[in-house]
Amino acid sequence: MIASSDRKGFASIPYPTPRDVLCAIATDRGLRCSPSAPGALAERFLGQIGGLDEIDWLKSPAIPILLDELTARRGLRFIKRRLGQFADDVASRLNIPADAIDRDYLNSLFRDSLGTVDPDDLSSLVFGRIKRSFADAQAAETWLSWAERTKIVRRGIVVKCSHCGTEGEQWRPMADLAPPISCRSCGENIVKPFGFDTLNFRYQGSGLLTAVMSADLLTPMLAQSFMHKLFAKSVFGSYPGIEFWDDPANKLPELDVVLLLRDGRLIVGECKNSASGLREEDLTKLWTVADRLDAAMTFVATLDEADECGDLWWTDAPSTRKHVTLTAEHLYELDPIAVLGDDPLAKRSRYRARGPARDATRGELISEHSKHLKDRRQDFVRTIAIPWREEEP
Numbered sequence: 477m478i479a480s481s482d483r484k485g486f487a488s489i490p491y492p493t494p495r496d497v498l499c500a501i502a503t504d505r506g507l508r509c510s511p512s513a514p515g516a517l518a519e520r521f522l523g524q525i526g527g528l529d530e531i532d533w534l535k536s537p538a539i540p541i542l543l544d545e546l547t548a549r550r551g552l553r554f555i556k557r558r559l560g561q562f563a564d565d566v567a568s569r570l571n572i573p574a575d576a577i578d579r580d581y582l583n584s585l586f587r588d589s590l591g592t593v594d595p596d597d598l599s600s601l602v603f604g605r606i607k608r609s610f611a612d613a614q615a616a617e618t619w620l621s622w623a624e625r626t627k628i629v630r631r632g633i634v635v636k637c638s639h640c641g642t643e644g645e646q647w648r649p650m651a652d653l654a655p656p657i658s659c660r661s662c663g664e665n666i667v668k669p670f671g672f673d674t675l676n677f678r679y680q681g682s683g684l685l686t687a688v689m690s691a692d693l694l695t696p697m698l699a700q701s702f703m704h705k706l707f708a709k710s711v712f713g714s715y716p717g718i719e720f721w722d723d724p725a726n727k728l729p730e731l732d733v734v735l736l737l738r739d740g741r742l743i744v745g746e747c748k749n750s751a752s753g754l755r756e757e758d759l760t761k762l763w764t765v766a767d768r769l770d771a772a773m774t775f776v777a778t779l780d781e782a783d784e785c786g787d788l789w790w791t792d793a794p795s796t797r798k799h800v801t802l803t804a805e806h807l808y809e810l811d812p813i814a815v816l817g818d819d820p821l822a823k824r825s826r827y828r829a830r831g832p833a834r835d836a837t838r839g840e841l842i843s844e845h846s847k848h849l850k851d852r853r854q855d856f857v858r859t860i861a862i863p864w865r866e867e868e869p
Contacts, residue, residue, distance in 0.1 A: 493713075494712050494713020494736055495713065495715075497712060497713070497736060497740075498713065498715070498718075498734070498736050501736070501740060501742070501769075502720055502769075505768065505769060505770065506722055507720045507721060507722050507728075507768070507769075508720070508721055508722070509718055509719065509720045509721075510718070510719055511715065511717055511718060511719070512717040512718065512719045512730045513717075514691045514693055514696075514716070514717045514730075515715060515716050515717020515718055515719075515730075516717070517687060517688060517691055517693060517717075518688065518691075518693045518696060518697055518716035518717055519715070519716065519717075520684065521628075521684055521685075521688050521693070521697070522697065522716075524626055524627065524628065524684060525626045525628065526626065528697075528700065528701055528704060528714070530626070531697055531698065531700075531701040532701075532810060532848065532852070533619065533622055533623075533849065533852075534694065534697075534698070535698065535701075535807070535808050535809070535810055535845060536609070536610075536808060536841065536842050536845040536846075537804060537808055537827075537838050537841060537842065538608075538609040538610070538842050539609065540694055540779055541609070542601075542606065542609040543681065543685065543689055543694065544689060545599065545601055545605070546599075546601060546629060546679065546680060546681035546685065547598065547681035547685055547686040547689045547690070548598070548599050598647070598680050598681070598686070599680075600632070600634065600647045600678035600679060600680040601678060601679050601680075602676065602677075602678055602679075603616070603620075603677065603679070606619075606620065606679060609842075610842065610845075610846045610849075611842060611843040611845075611846035611847070612846060614850060615845075615846030615847070615849050615850055618849045618850055618852075618853040619849055620679065621853070622849075622853075627682055627684075628681065628682050628684060628685040629679050629680070629681055629682065629685065630649045630650075630679070630680050630681075630682055631649070631650055631677050631678075631679055632647050632648050632649040632650055632652075632653075632677070632678060632679075632680065633647070633648060633653070633669075633670070633675055633676060633677060633678060634646065634647050634648075634676070634678055635648055635657060635666055635669040635670075636666075636669075637659035637662065637664065637666050638666070638667065638668075639659065639662050639664045640659055640662050646659070647678060647680055649680075653669075655669075657669045692747075692748075692749045693716065693717075694749070694779070695732075695747040695748065695749050695777055695778065695779050695807070696716040696717065696732040696733050696745075696747045696777075697716055698777075698779070698807040698808075699732070699733050699745055699747050699775070699777035699802055699807060700714050700715075700716050700733045700735075702777075702802060702806055702807050702809065702812055703733065703735055703743060703745070703775070703802075704735065705811065705812050706812040706813070706814065706820055706821075707735065707737065707743070710737045710738055710739075711735055711736070711737060711738070712736045712737060712738045713735075713736040714733070714734065714735045714736065715733070715734045715735075715736075716732065716733055717730060717731070717732060717733075718730070718731050718734045719731075720765065720768070720769065728764075728765050728768060729761035729762070729764070729765055731744045731745070731746070731762075731765060732745055732746055732747040732777075733745040733747065733775075733777075737772070741771070741772035742769055742770075742771040742772060743771065743772060743773045743774070743775070744762065744765065744766055744769065744771045744773075744774055744775075745762075745774065745775040745776065745777055745802075746758055746759070746761075746762045746774075746775075746776050746777075747776070747777045747778070748776070748777070748778045749778065749779055750778060750779070750780055751778050751780040751784045751785040751786065751789060753778075754776060754778070754788055754789060755788075756788060758776075759776070759788070759791060762774055762776070763793060763794060763795070763797075763799075766797065767795070771797065772797070772798070773797065773798045773799070773800070774793060774797060774798075774799045774800075775799065775800045775801065775802055775821075776789060776799075776801050776802070777801075777802040777803075777806075777807065778802075778803055778804070779804050779807065780803060780804060781803055781804045781805060782801075782803040782804075782805055782823055782824060782825055783825070785801065785803060789801050789803075790823070800821040801823065802821075803823075803824065804827075805824035805825070805826060805827050805828065806820075806821075806824060808827060808841060808845075809827075809828050809830075810830050810844070810845070810848055811830050827840075827841045829841070829844055830844060830848075
């Protein structure tokens with residue numbers, strides 16, 4: 477709203493949103509665009525945690541492992557390990573390289589075959605396990621407080637039905653603990669669901685977090701955050717998961733990340749959870765869509781470290797368009813910046829600490845992330861500790 481020229485009131489002037497501008501750019505190229513199903517899920521997750529800046533809470537090499545365990549079905553880790561062994565055996569029998577088999581694709585087929593996740597099928601973690609993902613207990617408590625506040629992790633306990641025996645062990649959220657507690661299996665009331673002197677809390681990922689991890693959306697969101705921060709002064713908008721098409725029946729391959737720069741140029745990327753998931757056809761699809769959009773830059777990203785990425789990850793683009801590879805050493809950087817004499821997009825062999833370009837080990841990065849979380853917690857406390865609130869009844 478701005479003052480109107482006749483000074484008798486206000487006039488509304490619509491300001492185009494980044495999404496409007498992205499759609500206009502697509503239209504200029506004879507295309508239409510919309511969020512893909514995974515992209516809409518990622519946007520919902522980002523909205524629930526408070527925006528892209530809140531992804532900092534997940535920027536640690538230990539966090540993806542923790543989130544996997546918080547959202548894993550019972551026994552899933554064993555099954556995944558067996559799937560990997562089967563893939564190695566097939567590669568050996570066919571006399572092909574082990575990385576020629578797409579393990580991410582096998583895992584996705586397996587997850588899809590499981591259908592809808594039942595909360596009773598999910599594993600739950602004790603605080604002691606969660607604490608191992610951080611430098612100290614205070615950092616773990618800070619992270620859990622944020623995760624519970626944003627409703628991506630739920631606290632509960634495991635109750636055991638005396639009628640069902642071991643098959644009656646069930647995880648229940650705190651909201652369901654008011655007596656009487658009925659067994660989901662046999663329907664009988666659980667007479668003594670709690671211990672005599674303690675409640676052993678266990679934590680479980682929410683349905684939304686489970687869906688995000690099942691769709692392998694952590695890598696796109698970390699890559700989006702890294703690129704958005706790095707090009708902060710030039711970025712007008714960024715999105716996880718966008719589809720472009722000129723014919724609804726013949727859509728172009730989905731882009732995992734799209735950044736819209738203020739001058740109208742685009743940066744597009746393809747993301748894989750693991751280095752073994754990238755195929756030559758993935759690069760071909762990425763560059764085909766980039767050509768159609770006249771993108772300024774392309775990138776590929778993975779949560780694996782650079783030394784785990786094969787030669788395909790370092791393939792040059794067939795055109796003069798800049799193409800870069802982002803690995804774990806990039807994606808877990810809290811504040812990516814470009815300093816004189818340093819290329820923040822170059823291949824890295826070490827993690828990078830905050831501040832001036834300084835290498836860090838995995839352990840040092842976890843400690844730094846834990847300190848960052850505690851600092852953010854203090855900032856949050858200061859914002860809510862308003863003096864006049866103490867005077868309210």
